[in-house]
Amino acid sequence: MNAPHVLEAKDVIAGYAPDLPILHGVSIHVDAGEVVSIIGPNGAGKSTLVKAIAGLVRASSGNVRLDGHDITGVAAHKLAAEGVGYVPQTGNVFATLTVRENLVMGGAPLAKAAALQRIEEICALYPILKDRLRDKAGFLSGGQRQILAVARALLTKPRLMLLDEPTASLSPKAAGELFDVVRGLAEDGAAVVMVEQNAKAALRVSDRGYVLAEGRNRIEGPAADLLADEGIGEIFLGFRRDAASTEGAG
Numbered sequence: 001m002n003a004p005h006v007l008e009a010k011d012v013i014a015g016y017a018p019d020l021p022i023l024h025g026v027s028i029h030v031d032a033g034e035v036v037s038i039i040g041p042n043g044a045g046k047s048t049l050v051k052a053i054a055g056l057v058r059a060s061s062g063n064v065r066l067d068g069h070d071i072t073g074v075a076a077h078k079l080a081a082e083g084v085g086y087v088p089q090t091g092n093v094f095a096t097l098t099v100r101e102n103l104v105m106g107g108a109p110l111a112k113a114a115a116l117q118r119i120e121e122i123c124a125l126y127p128i129l130k131d132r133l134r135d136k137a138g139f140l141s142g143g144q145r146q147i148l149a150v151a152r153a154l155l156t157k158p159r160l161m162l163l164d165e166p167t168a169s170l171s172p173k174a175a176g177e178l179f180d181v182v183r184g185l186a187e188d189g190a191a192v193v194m195v196e197q198n199a200k201a202a203l204r205v206s207d208r209g210y211v212l213a214e215g216r217n218r219i220e221g222p223a224a225d226l227l228a229d230e231g232i233g234e235i236f237l238g239f240r241r242d243a244a245s246t247e248g249a250g
């Protein structure tokens with residue numbers, strides 16, 4: 001018998017108003033050690049899907065399972081303690097609090113001693129944060145702020161990490177560093193879901209991808225296959241193969 005997926009969202013119907021679904025039955029699954037990208041046009045429902053998984057938007061139908069255990073409708077603050085980390089696209093750190101205070105807040109579900117211990121571990125993982133613990137988060141660079149946002153969510157050692165556009169508004173260099181952090185999460189055994197506008201860059205660091213359009217699953221598959229498929233790139237992702245690959249063509 002196969003182990004359950006870390007995340008399995010099945011036939012999720014959800015939206016922001018009754019009788020006005022944004023997601024019309026979306027399904028995804030993610031295993032431990034995988035980075036899975038959710039891509040697709042603006043307004044496709046990518047953020048809504050992640051919020052439905054994170055307990056911030058109520059699913060009117062379908063279900064969400066974490067390690068086989070039904071978490072549909074469980075509130076966001078409870079999910080943090082159950083092993084779900086969520087980094088929203090905006091407002092993911094408190095600019096007027098110090099780096100250390102931001103980390104302490106991420107550890108709210110933990111006992112104080114455990115939180116402090118975990119902050120030590122995270123500082124060892126991301127030395128850039130250790131050097132800036134006393135600085136207000138608002139003084140960090142965009143890339144450092146995103147690393148702090150991920151680190152905050154890591155306090156509770158999530159088995160599932162949900163990242164909504166973690167590289168939006170970062171320079172290519174900072175985005176590359178953030179993608180390294182994302183790969184590191186998966187290498188440490190987490191299941192990682194990453195929503196990205198930059199489909200090509202995201203797929204390059206992902207194991208698999210799902211293309212959503214108009215609140216529905218459109219295409220899914222290994223990231224390499226999605227990258228190599230000219231049709232998908234042009235129709236859904238706004239890129240052409242010519243710049244996508246240096247592999248020899250037949």
Ligand SMILES: Nc1ncnc2c1ncn2[C@@H]1O[C@H](COP(=O)(O)OP(=O)(O)O)[C@@H](O)[C@H]1O
Pocket residue numbers: 016022040041042043044045046047048049
């Ligand atoms: N808080 C909200 N209230 C009402 N409608 C929303 C809200 N957030 C998003 N929407 C609508 O839901 C649809 C999908 O949005 P979203 O999930 O943010 O798409 P994506 O992340 O793929 O760009 C859009 O039509 C958007 O206008």
Ligand SMILES: [Mg+2]
Pocket residue numbers: 046047048195
């Ligand atoms: Mg979005």
